[in-house]
Amino acid sequence: MEATSEKTLLSYLKSYRAYEPSVIPGQQAITFLTNKTGLPQVWKWDDQASEVQQFIELPDRALSVNHSPSGMKTIIGSDINGNEKQQLYLICEGTTVEDLVVSKEHFHHFGGWSPDETKIAFSSNRRHPGYFDVYILDIATKKEEVVYLYNGNCNPICWTNDGKGLILNIADTNIDNSLYIFDLEKKELTKIGKENISARYHSIQLTKDGKKGYLVTDAGRDTLAIHSFTFDNPTELEQLSQIEKWDIEEIKLSPDEKLLAYTVNEGGTSRLRFYHIKHKSMFEASGLPSGVYSSLSWLDTEELVIEIKSAILPGDLWSADLKEQKTKRLTFVGENKDIHHLWTEPELCHYSSFDGLEVPYFLYGKKDYAQPVMIYVHGGPESQIRNEYNPVIQFLAAQGYAVVAPNVRGSMGYGRKYVQLDDVRKRMDAVADLKWLVEDLVRRGADPKKIGIMGRSYGGFMVLAAITHYPELWAAAVDIVGISHFKTFLENTGPWRRRLREKEYGSLKEDVDFFEEIAPLNHTDKIIAPLLIFHGRNDTRVPVSEAEQLNRDLENQGKEVELIVFEDEGHQTENIKNQIEMNTKIVAFMKKHLQ
Structure with a gap:
């Protein structure tokens, strides 16, 4: 390659992105991942700061970020030289990183903070290379307990809001999965949705009163649609919203539980819409750049944070303010003025x-x-x-x-x-x-x-x-x-x-x-x-x-x-x-x- 072309290519490759935003509870702040330092690391946006700052520096790439319900603690997942064997590390104050779930020969999948944030759930293949069992770890004592053995791929998603159960995701095929409510006291599983129907189940959201949940599934359909269920009768799903030709990919319940924000994949480009739960009506967001939308996260009851990327936008965080009816770009990590044109x-x-x-x-x-x-x-x-x-x-x-x-x-x-x-x-x-x-x-x-x-x-x-x-x-x-x-x-x-x-x-x-x-x-x-x-x-x-x-x-x-x-x-x-x-x-x- 000529020197000029090689220099230009390097400019293309050094167009970084911000992705996987996660709102820190109780703060007007968001963490996100970016590779702008050479490897994916955790950075932070704060509405009081003039520019984004690195949240923590790890020796290897960051894979996931999970804030506790109060926002006072954070668990970060990281692997070694790209081997995907994620280990979990705890950050409580400042820049102190503490080993939390570390067994470097094994994989670990974070499964949520307990509501009182004294425990976490995770899965790991420590028992057998192909079996992922479910564990609970006490943050204070570091004691681990295996609560569910499974001879296959099983991962906890979150805790139930009373702290007495977990939502488990079990992979059935390369695309299909099943969701279960796992009672930690009785050690019993209850399926969400009907038995013997192959389907995808994603993006589950639970109400604060512990009585209801929302998810997207294609059970009995060709494309993914929004459904609700109750904990009293979780096998019965009620369809709330669907797009006949396209998948609804991700949903996020607003803090006041009045709205479901959701994304629609229309042939590789996203639309952002909102479903009003009480009125059973829908409205669409406007003012956002065209592209792929993901990682929905509510900053408060009025403002939604979205990761947006497109062919001409490597990836940045935006917000949609429903009250003011305006959108705003929060980060400029993907900006590259030298070659954007x-x-x-x-x-x-x-x-x-x-x-x-x-x-x-x-x-x-x-x-x-x-x-x-x-x-x-x-x-x-x-x-x-x-x-x-x-x-x-x-x-x-x-x-x-x-x-x-x-x-x-x-x-x-x-x-x-x-x-x-x-x-x-x-x-x-x-x-x-x-x-x-x-x-x-x-x-x-x-x-x-x-x-x-x-x-x-x-x-x-x-x-x-x-x-x-x-x-x-x-x-x-x-x-x-x-x-x-x-x-x-x-x-x-x-x-x-x-x-x-x-x-x-x-x-x-x-x-x-x-x-x-x-x-x-x-x-x-x-x-x-x-x-x-x-x-x-x-x-x-x-x-x-x-x-x-x-x-x-x-x-x-x-x-x-x-x-x-x-x-x-x-x-x-x-x-x-x-x-x-x-x-x-x-x-x-x-x-x-x-x-």
């Missing part, structure tokens, strides 16, 4: 796949498609490309590429039917969507000799499947922490993930023949495109062996391949120096092979 908003487009299915994609760059094309495939697979900032996509678009980011079948955001269209032995239908995307782009004017592809995690598998099953379509390919063989992936991934992943990909017991049939590792002789591979040594989701076995095989064949392994990363690439190295190489690689 170069960022471009994508256009939402569609094409028809082999079976007539309409597949959406975001297009960055000129719509004449005459320039080189780079197709970016998301991970998950139950994820979704959304209207969010991606530095490499933005840089390539500014350099004259058409960047196409599709939501092929199996993506979230378009209902249960759509997300299940690639399950198990329908896996290659999603890969075929990529082939038909290329054909559609060529018909629109794209040069068939200048089309590249890249993807992360499951998106990495899609890249490898595309270049092995449709090798003639691609001029270059980048695989980031991707799966090269589902059999070896399932054998080596964390046991806590295997059972859930098998619901999506197929099982080691019944589908090995299919794994062998589609495995990119078994079809490397067909690869034509030069391949660039990245992986994290500490990846507990997709083991680094997936990249190493693929690289070894291609090197033995004399194919053009390069593998870069980051020794201090896991499944994500968090360290800014590694982000710079990875993305600098990607841009140079694409420029070499597509231009």
Whole structure:
């Protein structure tokens, strides 16, 4: 890369974001995470301060922040070198960090403060790598008690408001889950919603009197809608609000319990609405920038805090004041005046796949498609490309590429039917969507000799499947922490993930023949495109062996391949120096092979 282009790319990569805001109870203050110091750390916004300040400095990345009901104590989750094995640390006053829940070989999921903030709940896989049991810890004595054993993935979400129970989340499949009320005295579970109905249940909110709750679910529906339930009869859900075509993703009950703030995912862009519980009416927020809204948090009964990010906004905190009917930007972490004018908003487009299915994609760059094309495939697979900032996509678009980011079948955001269209032995239908995307782009004017592809995690598998099953379509390919063989992936991934992943990909017991049939590792002789591979040594989701076995095989064949392994990363690439190295190489690689 020329020095000028490399300097510009660094500016794109150093566009930081503020995310996951959490209001500190009893204060007009908010904590949030940002990577502006190189790794995600906890920062604080205060309406009395002139600028944001770092809340606490940890030796490794911060993963979660949980304030006590009074706001006097805070628990922060952190892992080691990206391995996702979260440990919990207590902050009571000032900058003193105290070990609270630490067993560095195990995972821990925070499950809420008790109402009197003397205890916390959490889950951990200490008993067995694939089993997450529920614990309660006394803050004063540090005594831990296992209150519920579960041979699978079980995590507490919060306490009931009387302090006598927990709400537990049990994963049923890769997308579906169940919520239960767990009585701590009787050690009994009561399901929320009806038995034997596969569904998603998210974003639960409980009333202060302990009698009622709200949540979003797609039980008996194709999309997520708002429902209520009572503790007297939790199996019966009452639907309150729904959007027929789109998911309602997140809800937040106002402190006075009069309103439910909620977000709607409309094809990858959010809307913010409010449901008036007494009047059963809805109104929509205005004045906020277009983008993806998340992490709703009430500052008081009148003001809501929202994380907003978009293709031209890396991520910052905003507030919506309902009384004054105005919005305000609270943080400017994502502001980058040097290159902001170069960022471009994508256009939402569609094409028809082999079976007539309409597949959406975001297009960055000129719509004449005459320039080189780079197709970016998301991970998950139950994820979704959304209207969010991606530095490499933005840089390539500014350099004259058409960047196409599709939501092929199996993506979230378009209902249960759509997300299940690639399950198990329908896996290659999603890969075929990529082939038909290329054909559609060529018909629109794209040069068939200048089309590249890249993807992360499951998106990495899609890249490898595309270049092995449709090798003639691609001029270059980048695989980031991707799966090269589902059999070896399932054998080596964390046991806590295997059972859930098998619901999506197929099982080691019944589908090995299919794994062998589609495995990119078994079809490397067909690869034509030069391949660039990245992986994290500490990846507990997709083991680094997936990249190493693929690289070894291609090197033995004399194919053009390069593998870069980051020794201090896991499944994500968090360290800014590694982000710079990875993305600098990607841009140079694409420029070499597509231009």
